[in-house]
Structures are given as structure tokens and as C-alpha cells.
Amino acid sequence: MFIIIHSFVTSVSLTGLGSENRTMHFVTEFILLGFPGPREMESFLFSIILVAYLLTLLGNGTIVCAVKWDKWLHTPMYIFLGNFAFLEIWYISSTVPNMLVNILSETKTISFTECFLQFYFFFSLGMTECFFLSAMAYDRYLAICRPLHYPSIMTGKFCVILVCVCWVSGFLCYPVPIVLISQLPFCGSNIIDHFVCDPGPLFMLACIPAPFTVLMCYTFNSVIIFGPFFSILGSYILVFRAVLRVPTSAGRTKAFSTCASHLMVVTLFYGTLMLMYVSPTLGNPAGMQKIITLVYSAVTPLLNPLIYSLRNKDMKDALKKVLGLRINHN
Numbered sequence: 001m002f003i004i005i006h007s008f009v010t011s012v013s014l015t016g017l018g019s020e021n022r023t024m025h026f027v028t029e030f031i032l033l034g035f036p037g038p039r040e041m042e043s044f045l046f047s048i049i050l051v052a053y054l055l056t057l058l059g060n061g062t063i064v065c066a067v068k069w070d071k072w073l074h075t076p077m078y079i080f081l082g083n084f085a086f087l088e089i090w091y092i093s094s095t096v097p098n099m100l101v102n103i104l105s106e107t108k109t110i111s112f113t114e115c116f117l118q119f120y121f122f123f124s125l126g127m128t129e130c131f132f133l134s135a136m137a138y139d140r141y142l143a144i145c146r147p148l149h150y151p152s153i154m155t156g157k158f159c160v161i162l163v164c165v166c167w168v169s170g171f172l173c174y175p176v177p178i179v180l181i182s183q184l185p186f187c188g189s190n191i192i193d194h195f196v197c198d199p200g201p202l203f204m205l206a207c208i209p210a211p212f213t214v215l216m217c218y219t220f221n222s223v224i225i226f227g228p229f230f231s232i233l234g235s236y237i238l239v240f241r242a243v244l245r246v247p248t249s250a251g252r253t254k255a256f257s258t259c260a261s262h263l264m265v266v267t268l269f270y271g272t273l274m275l276m277y278v279s280p281t282l283g284n285p286a287g288m289q290k291i292i293t294l295v296y297s298a299v300t301p302l303l304n305p306l307i308y309s310l311r312n313k314d315m316k317d318a319l320k321k322v323l324g325l326r327i328n329h330n
């Protein structure tokens with residue numbers, strides 16, 4: 001599909017640029033600079049990222065297995081968590097394996113088609129994560145603010161529907177920016193000063209200024225990022241109001257503890273995401289863009305299983321079962 005788009009865009013762009021430019025060479029591949037430096041530094045970076053990637057696969061994979069195999073975790077909250085962990089595996093896999101290959105590569109090239117495929121899956125999975133965080137916040141709202149109605153509202157069927165909506169919505173959002181950016185003519189430099197195909201560096205490589213496309217993409221990003229964010233914010237405002245009405249400090253502490261892990265993940269993920277994609281970053285140093293992207297693409301998937309498992313007794317017991325230790329539920 002992207003090959004067809006690229007061929008179509010190339011012919012349209014050549015026509016638009018005039019007959020005198022018909023011999024201009026349009027790029028068919030990009031060079032991802034990644035983290036350039038001495039070979040020793042690249043080897044060290046490769047080792048760190050590889051270890052983080054393997055630990056992320058292990059941590060999130062263990063959570064998926066725990067939710068699947070432990071009957072005590074067959075509840076909506078843990079079903080969301082299991083899907084979220086499964087999502088994190090694919091999310092980090094959309095960029096890190098290519099990043100590792102790129103570090104070892106001498107050419108560091110990626111084809112036009114592969115670049116936009118990576119762009120699509122990386123951002124679609126990121127949007128799916130936003131929707132899952134919103135659904136998990138809604139689940140906590142129902143559990144704390146409407147505990148008597150929770151079983152009748154958050155039924156197994158409704159939980160499955162929410163899970164499916166999160167997955168489908170995430171993958172339906174990003175064809176719009178993909179089409180807009182892929183229609184830009186890339187006829188000059190093909191060097192992307194990043195380790196992923198990111199909108200900012202791609203805009204900088206376009207042969208002609210595209211202020212409308214830039215505005216449309218950042219507006220679109222803002223809408224689809226802030227939509228789930230405001231949903232999460234609204235849920236937790238109601239949760240905090242309900243918790244503050246709890247008469248005992250022990251009850252308030254217990255209620256807050258059920259939300260603490262989710263809030264930590266939301267803060268870590270949305271903080272870096274908004275900094276990167278809501279405010280235009282074309283003027284920011286490339287190094288800062290790389291660091292921010294590395295945090296939410298590789299660091300947060302690594303930390304999320306730790307955040308959820310270390311603060312949750314049921315999850316810790318289930319993980320011990322998966323690891324072969326015997327746990328007796330009281």
C-alpha cells in the first residue's frame with residue numbers, strides 16, 4: 001500500500017514542481033542516524049537497550065501469563081492490565097528491534113515503505129495505550145464511586161467490548177497523519193536525525209514547506225491525546241472526591257492505593273507524550289527529541305510491570321505462581 005502511495009505521491013509532486021524539476025531524484029529510503037558516536041559508546045548503548053528490551057518482554061509476558069492462568073485475576077481490572085501488558089510487548093517491539101539493528105549497521109538505512117509502516121504501528125500502538133489507560137481509569141471510577149453497581153455495569157461482556165474498542169480505535173486513528181505526511185515530496189536529504197521515523201524530522205526533510213500539514217498533524221495529535229487524557233482526569237476527579245468522603249484514614253489509604261499504580265503509569269506516559277507531540281518540537285534540539293522518545297518508547301514499557309506488580313498483592317502472588325513458587329490464598 002505504501003509503495004503505491006509513494007509512487008503516486010512522487011508523480012504528483014513532480015507535476016506540481018514543474019517540468020524543469022522532472023529529473024529531480026526523490027528519495028526511496030531514509031538514513032536513521034540514531035545515537036551517533038564512537039563504536040565503544042554504540043556497543044554500550046546496544047547492550048543497555050537490549051537488556052531493557054528483554055526485561056520488558058519478560059516482565060510484561062509474565063503479567064500476561066499470570067492474568068491468563070490465575071483464576072483470582074479473572075476480573076475486569078486484571079483483564080485490562082493483561083491486555084495492557086500484551087500491548088506493551090508490541091509497542092516496544094515496533095521500534096527497539098530496528099533500533100538495535102540500526103546501531104550495529106554501517107548504512108543505517110530504512111526504506112520509504114518500512115519507515116511509514118514503523119510510523120503507523122508505533123503511533124497506533126501508542127494511541128491504543130492512551131485508550132487503555134482511559135478505560136482502566138473508568139474501571140477504577142466505577143469500583144470506587146459506584147461499588148454497589150460495579151458488578152452490574154462492568155460485566156464480562158462490557159469489559160470485552162471496552163477492550164475491543166481500545167484496540168480497534170487505536171489502529172483506526174493514525175491513517176490520517178500517515179496519508180498527510182506521506183504525500184509530502186522528499187527530494188533532498190534523506191537523513192533523519194532520530195532512531196525512529198518521527199513526524200518532526202520527516203517534516204524537516206520535505207522539499208517544500210507544509211505549514212497546513214504540520215498544523216493538521218499537531219492538531220490531530222492534540223485531539224486524540226487530550227481526549228483520553230481528559231477522560232482519565234475526569235474519572236480521577238470523581239474518584240478523589242469520593243475518597244475524601246471516606247470517614248476513616250485506613251479506608252482512604254486503601255482506596256488511594258488501588259489507583260496509585262495506574263496514576264504513576266499515566267503520569268510517566270502522558271508527561272513525555274505531551275511534551276513531545278502536543279507542542280510542536282521542530283525547534284527543539286534533536287538530542288532532546290531522542291531522549292524523550294526513548295523514555296516513552298522503551299523506558300515506560302520496562303517500568304510499567306514493575307509499578308503494577310510491586311504495589312499489588314494479588315499480582316505479586318500470581319507472579320510467584322507463574323515463577324513456580326507455591327502461594328496459598330487465605
